[in-house]
Amino acid sequence: xxxxxxxxxxxxxxxxxxxxxxxxxxxxxxxGKIVTFVEQxxxxxxxxxEPMAHPLDLHSAKRADVLVAGLSHAQALANAPKSDGEFFxxxxxxxxxx
Amino acid sequence: xxxxxxxxxxxxxxxxxRELSSREVTAHFLKRTEAANASINAFVxxxxxxxxxxxxxxxxxxxxxxxxxxxxxxxxxxxxILCMSGELTTCCSRMLxxxxxxxxATALQQLLDAGLVPxxxxxxxxxxxxxxxxxxxxxxxxxxxxxxxxxxxSSGGCAAALAAGMVPLAIGTDTGGSVRQPAAFCGVxxxxxxxxxxxxxxxxxxxxxxxxxxxxAHYVEDIAACMESLAGxxxxxxxxxxxxxxxxxxxxxxxxxxxxxxxxREHVDHxxxxxxxxxxxxxxxxxxxxxxxxxxxxxxxxxxxSVATYYIVAPCEASGNLERYEGVHYGFRKLGEAGASSPLDxxxxxxxxxxxGDEVKRRIMLGTFALSTGYYESYYKKALQVRRLIxxxxxxxxxxxxxxxxxxxxTTAFKIGEKINDPVQMYLEDLFTVGANLAGLPGxxxxxxxxxxxxxxxxxxxxxALGEARLxxxxxxxxxxxxxxxxxxxxxx
Numbered sequence: 001x002x003x004x005x006x007x008x009x010x011x012x013x014x015x016x017x018x019x020x021x022x023x024x025x026x027x028x029x030x031x032g033k034i035v036t037f038v039e040q041x042x043x044x045x046x047x048x049x050e051p052m053a054h055p056l057d058l059h060s061a062k063r064a065d066v067l068v069a070g071l072s073h074a075q076a077l078a079n080a081p082k083s084d085g086e087f088f089x090x091x092x093x094x095x096x097x098x
Numbered sequence: 099x100x101x102x103x104x105x106x107x108x109x110x111x112x113x114x115x116r117e118l119s120s121r122e123v124t125a126h127f128l129k130r131t132e133a134a135n136a137s138i139n140a141f142v143x144x145x146x147x148x149x150x151x152x153x154x155x156x157x158x159x160x161x162x163x164x165x166x167x168x169x170x171x172x173x174x175x176x177x178x179i180l181c182m183s184g185e186l187t188t189c190c191s192r193m194l195x196x197x198x199x200x201x202x203a204t205a206l207q208q209l210l211d212a213g214l215v216p217x218x219x220x221x222x223x224x225x226x227x228x229x230x231x232x233x234x235x236x237x238x239x240x241x242x243x244x245x246x247x248x249x250x251x252s253s254g255g256c257a258a259a260l261a262a263g264m265v266p267l268a269i270g271t272d273t274g275g276s277v278r279q280p281a282a283f284c285g286v287x288x289x290x291x292x293x294x295x296x297x298x299x300x301x302x303x304x305x306x307x308x309x310x311x312x313x314x315a316h317y318v319e320d321i322a323a324c325m326e327s328l329a330g331x332x333x334x335x336x337x338x339x340x341x342x343x344x345x346x347x348x349x350x351x352x353x354x355x356x357x358x359x360x361x362x363r364e365h366v367d368h369x370x371x372x373x374x375x376x377x378x379x380x381x382x383x384x385x386x387x388x389x390x391x392x393x394x395x396x397x398x399x400x401x402x403x404s405v406a407t408y409y410i411v412a413p414c415e416a417s418g419n420l421e422r423y424e425g426v427h428y429g430f431r432k433l434g435e436a437g438a439s440s441p442l443d444x445x446x447x448x449x450x451x452x453x454x455g456d457e458v459k460r461r462i463m464l465g466t467f468a469l470s471t472g473y474y475e476s477y478y479k480k481a482l483q484v485r486r487l488i489x490x491x492x493x494x495x496x497x498x499x500x501x502x503x504x505x506x507x508x509t510t511a512f513k514i515g516e517k518i519n520d521p522v523q524m525y526l527e528d529l530f531t532v533g534a535n536l537a538g539l540p541g542x543x544x545x546x547x548x549x550x551x552x553x554x555x556x557x558x559x560x561x562x563a564l565g566e567a568r569l570x571x572x573x574x575x576x577x578x579x580x581x582x583x584x585x586x587x588x589x590x591x
Contacts, residue, residue, distance in 0.1 A: 081428075
């Protein structure tokens with residue numbers, strides 16, 4: 001399947017990624033080649049085959065119902081790009097309309 | 099004998115008997131690493147002071163008469179994807195260049211509890227996405243057998259460190275062949291255990307239904323001994339298996355008489371397979387026969403679709419797992435110019451775009467595409483159905499035989515730069531390894547002598563779920579019969 005630059009922009013929006021304008025066409029070609037490659041699966045007859053999301057038939061291993069210490073506040077914030085010691089700080093979510 | 103030629107188990111024995119101290123062994127390997135790393139780039143960070151301190155602690159405990167595990171005091175390399183409390187763990191990505199984990203991965207903690215001594219973090223492809231250890235932010239790892247060639251990937255740093263005699267043991271991870279392929283390229287042994295055998299807690303996630311921690315070493319008995327510490331249930335990883343851990347080392351040496359070994363025709367007869375590797379598999383067949391094993395042809399008919407299946411399933415899981423990198427709680431942050439979006443959204447997109455490298459972005463895009471509305475059924479769901487067929491193929495094969503034999507890779511180590519600009523060619527490297535990940539089964543790469551140009555060749559043994567003990571015994575017998583002769587890379591001082 002060939003992908004257009006608009007397809008790439010649409011997926012990039014979903015993935016929260018940006019690509020430089022100058023690279024968009026080349027990236028669309030490259031991603032299109034990979035998509036074409038994986039499309040060979042359409043040859044396989046999978047009628048009635050149960051999808052396999054996980055290799056194990058999992059059962060729940062239970063543990064004793066006791067409190068276990070988690071991370072402290074300071075530990076949780078230690079790697080934050082920006083914090084005020086209490087909260088993670090981020091740029092504004094809403095902006096005033098002029 | 100020089101220490102770098104001894105097995106990890108032998109080093110552990112000499113440390114336990116106090117013939118050697120852990121401190122002198124650790125200092126020896128640190129010195130070798132410092133000398134060789136400039137040309138090989140197998141380690142991205144050394145923690146020498148901590149290692150020597152830890153080694154002295156082990157020596158002190160042994161001096162007090164304490165009885166520790168068989169690998170106590172032995173130095174080990176750790177792929178830079180396993181978290182260690184307070185230390186940097188970067189996944190060789192700009193995204194995590196300053197990340198100090200607040201906790202230690204369970205697998206690593208179990209090694210520390212067994213007295214092993216980590217000397218540093220091994221190079222890898224960024225977020226373990228790659229097959230050549232070329233995509234990491236710390237640069238390419240070179241193959242000690244030929245520095246113009248890759249060490250394989252993504253655990254290339256672990257395998258190269260072993261081949262150069264920098265460590266006797268290293269811990270990698272394998273999502274689609276990332277332990278086995280570099281082991282094959284560098285002439286060392288590598289095991290990908292059954293999915294769930296080793297805890298994934300503290301292993302930075304790439305594809306959660308495929309990721310598994312696995313050891314690399316020169317000697318099969320070192321892998322067996324290491325697995326006794328690595329394996330086991332972890333209450334912090336609900337996908338870790340709560341079945342008892344066998345004594346893998348105790349099972350080494352059992353007779354192979356009557357063992358049924360399946361030769362995977364789709365792998366051995368594959369047109370892309372290099373003759374030197376086909377010959378290596380043939381040598382293994384002869385050796386196995388001479389040991390009393392019975393060879394039977396088996397088929398994995400969906401082999402041709404395994405790479406395509408993998409390159410939908412793994413990127414889909416990765417696109418979800420890597421959503422967490424948004425420059426908010428940890429990791430790289432870069433502010434963007436808010437146009438139509440809010441300053442927050444602009445920051446997230448800019449942080450991700452500047453923090454991730456090309457291959458990681460490519461896989462996030464591929465996974466996001468395959469999961470998006472209109473494509474989910476024909477890509478992701480389809481891949482999960484073919485995944486079931488691939489697992490069924492293995493189940494049928496293991497109805498007939500105890501283990502299956504084949505190659506690890508189509509070729510010996512390729513040149514640095516050879517495949518990096520052609521993603522599909524790079525992905526096809528994984529042809530013989532991804533099946534075990536998709537089906538959740540154990541696979542082991544065992545060196546099988548050099549090809550005429552001097553590069554290592556290797557064979558792969560795969561088994562049914564929880565069949566590690568048998569795989570290790572078969573590999574051990576092949577090693578004892580001389581098929582695999584543990585050795586450092588030619589030319590390594």
